[in-house]
Every structure is written in structure tokens, then in C-alpha cells.
Amino acid sequence: DLLRDWRPNTRHEWSVFASMILAVDHALEDFERELERDEIHSLEHAGERAGRLLGESVAVQALIYQIMKNNEE
Numbered sequence: 295d296l297l298r299d300w301r302p303n304t305r306h307e308w309s310v311f312a313s314m315i316l317a318v319d320h321a322l323e324d325f326e327r328e329l330e331r332d333e334i335h336s337l338e339h340a341g342e343r344a345g346r347l348l349g350e351s352v353a354v355q356a357l358i359y360q361i362m363k364n365n366e367e
Contacts, residue, residue, distance in 0.1 A: 299363070300363060303366070304362075304366075306362065307359065307362055307363070310355055310358055310359045310362065311359065313355050314352050314355040314356060314359065317351035317352050317355060318348060318351065318352060320351060321344075321347040321348045321350075321351040321352075322347075322348075324347055325343060325344050325347050328343065
């Protein structure tokens with residue numbers, strides 16, 4: 295089962311998982327600030343910016359988590 299295979303099991307896995315969630319939260323806060331300052335000028339720009347903020351903030355943690363899960367096997 296895919297969900298069972300990728301669910302955090304150890305304290306370290308939960309720590310990385312929590313970091314990913316915090317990274318998403320911080321990226322969304324940054325995006326909201328940019329919206330409030332009128333730094334986003336189009337729907338296309340909004341999509342690109344949101345994708346970049348979320349992608350950059352989660353990519354490293356997701357890679358670390360994947361490596362941790364692969365080493366568990």
C-alpha cells in the first residue's frame with residue numbers, strides 16, 4: 295500500500311515531514327505577502343510564483359524524506 299509505505303514511522307521521519315508542512319506554510323505566507331504588496335500582476339505570474347515558492351521550499355525536504363524511506367527498506 296503506497297500510503298503505508300510513505301507514512302512517517304520514526305521520530306526523524308516525522309521531523310522531516312513536519313518540516314515539509316512548515317515549508318509549505320511559510321511559502322504560502324510569503325505568497326500572501328506578495329499579493330498584499332501588489333507584486334503579483336497577473337494570474338499567470340501568480341501561478342508561476344506559487345509554484346516556485348512551494349517547489350523550492352519543499353523539494354529538499356521531500357528528497358531527504360525519500361532517501362530516509364528508501365534506507366528503511
